[in-house]
Amino acid sequence: MMEEFETKMFLDGKSERTVEVYSNSVKEFFKWFYDSYGNVEYKKLYRENILEYKSYLKNIKKSSHSGNNLCPKSINSKLSALICFNELMEPDNIVVSKRDLIKIQAEIVSPTSITKKEIEEFRQIVLQSEGCAAKRNFAIVTILAYAGLRISECLNLRKADICLESNQLKISAGKGEKARIVIVNSKIVSAVKEYQKTDHMESEWLFHNSRGERLNQTTINRVFKLCCPEGYDITPHTLRHFYAINAVSSGIFTIPEIANQMGHSSIKTTMRYMNPNLEEIRKKVEQL
Structure with missing residues (x-):
């Protein structure tokens, strides 16, 4: 299934880097799915699962770099991968969309200290x-x-x-x-x-x-x-x-x-x- 997803992303015009990032994010979702629900066979995406996964990303998942909770940008990146997966793999079963992304207030980039x-x-x-x-x-x-x-x-x-x-x-x-x-x-x-x-x-x-x-x-x-x-x-x-x-x-x-x-x-x-x-x-x- 992941090979098919990657192929469809390439055909959809996604860059090599985007395909890599989205593929890894979706694999991360499936790892969470089986860790959470055991050996239940995956059949399709459910809205309920998406909402629980989003809650997991916001409240439990930690950054591997800082050890802190994920920032909204990181969460949105992982959700964007699922949106793409949903659109390409299950177009007749849309349960996650851009409306699920966390709203981020545009911030000024921190002043550079490099001369x-x-x-x-x-x-x-x-x-x-x-x-x-x-x-x-x-x-x-x-x-x-x-x-x-x-x-x-x-x-x-x-x-x-x-x-x-x-x-x-x-x-x-x-x-x-x-x-x-x-x-x-x-x-x-x-x-x-x-x-x-x-x-x-x-x-x-x-x-x-x-x-x-x-x-x-x-x-x-x-x-x-x-x-x-x-x-x-x-x-x-x-x-x-x-x-x-x-x-x-x-x-x-x-x-x-x-x-x-x-x-x-x-x-x-x-x-x-x-x-x-x-x-x-x-x-x-x-x-x-």
């Missing part, structure tokens, strides 16, 4: 790291910091998607399967060119492993963990946040231009990133 100097320090550490992948990783970090791409968008870049002569990257399948053109600066052009000089692998992917396969996000997360200086909290998403702050504080870009670069369908989403870092806030507070 450009710290980002540059991190980039240099990545470049000077040992191994043949240093130039590749440096190019990835540079793209994330100075083009504002999501990590999935960066790793999904094909060699045909980049045109260094015109300083352009083509994002073929961004969030929501939206395509866009991103203009990049000379830092990115230089980093990618130097990486390409060392890339002799026949692969369609711009960033790939030693077998020519698309690079896994786990590999990049490991790079960040190993190269991030002590006391810093730099992640792929931190670099995307940094890009937004850096772009708006430059005074050169308009909000709609930044939204287009970052792939936001609404400038309201972009505005959530428009917070100065904590040090800038402290300086302004002292001037009151």
Whole structure:
């Protein structure tokens, strides 16, 4: 059944990452189902089961990372997987829908405390790291910091998607399967060119492993963990946040231009990133 569900998700146009996340979430639901009800044969989804599972997620389930109760966003992600499962596998028996998602008040993104100097320090550490992948990783970090791409968008870049002569990257399948053109600066052009000089692998992917396969996000997360200086909290998403702050504080870009670069369908989403870092806030507070 899970294999059929995954196949239907692919046919429905879901990304590889979405298929993986939704599949794992539905498996988690079935584990809860059999842990709760024993060896009762699963026949179909029931509204009663959905409501009990939602209560379990809200009141009992703990985060494997923090040990705290799940946040509304995590709960909604798991419920969204069940909504998809219901729609694709049992379309004549809809018992869970978007109306079951927990309403979340849009919050301002926490002010970033990472400065450009710290980002540059991190980039240099990545470049000077040992191994043949240093130039590749440096190019990835540079793209994330100075083009504002999501990590999935960066790793999904094909060699045909980049045109260094015109300083352009083509994002073929961004969030929501939206395509866009991103203009990049000379830092990115230089980093990618130097990486390409060392890339002799026949692969369609711009960033790939030693077998020519698309690079896994786990590999990049490991790079960040190993190269991030002590006391810093730099992640792929931190670099995307940094890009937004850096772009708006430059005074050169308009909000709609930044939204287009970052792939936001609404400038309201972009505005959530428009917070100065904590040090800038402290300086302004002292001037009151």
